[in-house]
Amino acid sequence: MSSRAATVSDAKLARLREDRARLLAFSFSRAELLLEVDAGMKITYCFGASYSLTGLSTDDLIGRPLASLLAETSRGLIKEVQTALTNGLRLRPQSLFMTVQGGRMSAGSVAGFPLPERQDRFYLSFANRLDVAEDGLPRALERLEEGPNQRDRSTGLLTQDAFTEIATRRLKYAKEHPDQEPLRLTMVDLQGVSDLGARLDATEQAAFQRALGALLSSQSQGGDSAVRLSDDKYGVLHEASVDARDIKAQVEALARQLDPEGQGVEVTASELKIDITDINVVDASRALIYAVTKFTETQKGDFTVTNLNESLGELMKDTVARVTSIRDILASHGFSMVFHPIVDLKTRRIHHQEALSRLPDGSSPFETVTFAEQVGMVTELDMSICRQVLKQLDAEPEAYDIAVNISGGSLESELFVNDFEELLRRYPKLRRRLLIEVTESAAIRDLDRVGRIIDKLRALEYRVCIDDFGAGAAALHYLRAFKVDVVKLDGIYVKNIQSNDRDRMFVRAILSLCKELGIETTAEMIETEAQAAILTTLGVTHGQGYLFYKPNSRIFKTPGLFTDPRPMGTRPLPPPPAPECVGVG
Structure with missing residues (x-):
C-alpha cells in the first residue's frame, strides 16, 4: 500500500472514529439535537432535529455563533459552556429558550459534556419540550404518562x-x-x-x-x-x-x-x-x-x-x-349465532356446544374479526356476541353448556374486562355453564395481565380454553403463562394426522404436556372416522367436526354437564339428545 493510500485510509478511520464518538454522545444524551462547539463558541458539528428546534438545517447551523440560537434571556449559557470547556466539566441540565426562524421561541432543556477524544470541543444536547407563541404562552402538547410496557x-x-x-x-x-x-x-x-x-x-x-x-x-x-x-x-x-x-x-x-x-x-x-x-x-x-x-x-x-x-x-x-x-351490524344485532357441538369421542354424545357468529348473509366473520382486531374494535364485537350468548343461554335452561370465543386482544383491554365482569355478574347462575375460549387470532402482548384475568375467571368457576392451539407461534408461551382447563387442538394437525407422522408426533407431545399439567384436550375439524380413531388412541377425549355435527342455528338442548365438578372423563354419560335437537348431518 502506498503512503498516500495509507494516509487516506488513516484519515478516513480517524473521521469515522470521530463521528462515532459524536454519535455515542448523542445517543447517551437522550437528546433531540446535538451541537458541537469550539472554544470560540461557534458551531462545528450538528446532528438531529435542527429544523424543528431552530428553523435552520444542519448545514446552515455550521459556523454560526451559539449565541445566535439563544433567546436574550438564555445567553448566560455561553459563559457556563466556556467554563465547562476550560475545566473539562459537564454542564448541568437546565431550561432555556431558543430563537426559531419566524419569530417564535422554542422552550426546552440543555445539558453539556466534554469528550476525552476532543478536548477542544464541547457537546450540547438540546431537548424540545414546549412550542412557545410570540406572546410567550406555551402551546404544550400533552405527553404520555410513563408506565409499564409503554x-x-x-x-x-x-x-x-x-x-x-x-x-x-x-x-x-x-x-x-x-x-x-x-x-x-x-x-x-x-x-x-x-x-x-x-x-x-x-x-x-x-x-x-x-x-x-x-x-x-x-x-x-x-x-x-x-x-x-x-x-x-x-x-x-x-x-x-x-x-x-x-x-x-x-x-x-x-x-x-x-x-x-x-x-x-x-x-x-x-x-x-x-x-x-x-x-x-x-x-x-x-x-x-x-x-x-x-x-x-x-x-x-x-x-x-x-x-x-x-x-x-x-x-x-x-x-x-x-x-x-x-x-x-352491532347496532342492529346483525350477527346471528350458530351452534357447533363438541362430543365425547368414545360415546359420540354431545358434551357442550360452541357459539359461532355469522354475518347477516350467513358467512363467517373471520375477515371482519381480523379487521376489527387491527382497528381496535374487536372489544365491541366480542362484547356484543357475549351478550347474545349469555342472554340465550339464560333463556334456555335445558341447553347444553356453551363455549364463547373471546379475542386475546379483548382480554388485554381494561375497559372490556370491566364491562365483561359486569355482564357476568348479571348472570350468576351461568358461571358453570359458560366456557371461555381465548382465541389466538391476535397476539397477546401482556401475558402476565391476561394470565391474572384468566385466574380470576377460573376462581369464579368459569372454565377457560385456549382455542386453535398450535396454530400460532406463541402457543407454548400461552400454555406456560396461562392456567387453563382445556386446550383445543388446531385443525391443521387433525387434517393430516393419518398421513403425516410429524403431525402425530406434535399431537402426542402436546397431549403429554397437557396431561402433565392437568389440562383436558379437544380436537376440532374432525371429518373422518380414521381421524377420530387416531385421536382417540392418542388420548384426545373430545372432538368437534362435520363427522359428528355441522353448525346449526338451533341451540342444542339437554341438561348441562359443567354443573358436575368432576373431570370430563369421569362424569356419568348424559342422556342421548332428543331427535329434534340433532344437528344437520
Whole structure:
C-alpha cells in the first residue's frame, strides 16, 4: 500500500472514529439535537432535529455563533459552556429558550459534556419540550404518562399500544386546533439493519438504537410521537413541515457514521397525509392503527405511498366505511349465532356446544374479526356476541353448556374486562355453564395481565380454553403463562394426522404436556372416522367436526354437564339428545 493510500485510509478511520464518538454522545444524551462547539463558541458539528428546534438545517447551523440560537434571556449559557470547556466539566441540565426562524421561541432543556477524544470541543444536547407563541404562552402538547410496557427498552420509543394512545391525543388536538400544521405519518423501514448489527459490538449496537430512537422522536410531533414496530420498522407522527426525505437522509447518515465500514443501511420512508377534516377522531385513529398494522405485516419494500393510493385519505375512507359497516351490524344485532357441538369421542354424545357468529348473509366473520382486531374494535364485537350468548343461554335452561370465543386482544383491554365482569355478574347462575375460549387470532402482548384475568375467571368457576392451539407461534408461551382447563387442538394437525407422522408426533407431545399439567384436550375439524380413531388412541377425549355435527342455528338442548365438578372423563354419560335437537348431518 502506498503512503498516500495509507494516509487516506488513516484519515478516513480517524473521521469515522470521530463521528462515532459524536454519535455515542448523542445517543447517551437522550437528546433531540446535538451541537458541537469550539472554544470560540461557534458551531462545528450538528446532528438531529435542527429544523424543528431552530428553523435552520444542519448545514446552515455550521459556523454560526451559539449565541445566535439563544433567546436574550438564555445567553448566560455561553459563559457556563466556556467554563465547562476550560475545566473539562459537564454542564448541568437546565431550561432555556431558543430563537426559531419566524419569530417564535422554542422552550426546552440543555445539558453539556466534554469528550476525552476532543478536548477542544464541547457537546450540547438540546431537548424540545414546549412550542412557545410570540406572546410567550406555551402551546404544550400533552405527553404520555410513563408506565409499564409503554417504551421499547432499546430505543426509548413508544410501544404500539402507547403509540395508539398518544396518536389519538394528537389527532384530537389537531381536530380542535385546525389552524395548526397538518399531520403526516411517515413509515420508516431499515433494510439491512441486522447486517449492521453484526458489524457493531454490543456497546455500539446500544448506541445506535438509542441514537435512532432519539432521532425519530425529535422529528415527531411533541418530541414523543414515534413508535418502534419491529426490529426494522418504525412510525413517526409529525407536522407537515417535517419531510419524510429528511427523516430518511438522517437515519441513513446515522447508520453510515456509526458503521465501522461506513456502509450503513438502506432506508425507505413513506409519508402518508392525514386529512381529518370530515372524519371524527375515533375513526381517524382507527385508520392510523390500521395503516401501522398493515405496514408492520408487509414484507420489506412492499409498503409505499404508491400502493396506498398516494394518500392515507384513501385508506381512511376504506377504513371508515368498514368501521361504519361493523357499527351498523352491532347496532342492529346483525350477527346471528350458530351452534357447533363438541362430543365425547368414545360415546359420540354431545358434551357442550360452541357459539359461532355469522354475518347477516350467513358467512363467517373471520375477515371482519381480523379487521376489527387491527382497528381496535374487536372489544365491541366480542362484547356484543357475549351478550347474545349469555342472554340465550339464560333463556334456555335445558341447553347444553356453551363455549364463547373471546379475542386475546379483548382480554388485554381494561375497559372490556370491566364491562365483561359486569355482564357476568348479571348472570350468576351461568358461571358453570359458560366456557371461555381465548382465541389466538391476535397476539397477546401482556401475558402476565391476561394470565391474572384468566385466574380470576377460573376462581369464579368459569372454565377457560385456549382455542386453535398450535396454530400460532406463541402457543407454548400461552400454555406456560396461562392456567387453563382445556386446550383445543388446531385443525391443521387433525387434517393430516393419518398421513403425516410429524403431525402425530406434535399431537402426542402436546397431549403429554397437557396431561402433565392437568389440562383436558379437544380436537376440532374432525371429518373422518380414521381421524377420530387416531385421536382417540392418542388420548384426545373430545372432538368437534362435520363427522359428528355441522353448525346449526338451533341451540342444542339437554341438561348441562359443567354443573358436575368432576373431570370430563369421569362424569356419568348424559342422556342421548332428543331427535329434534340433532344437528344437520
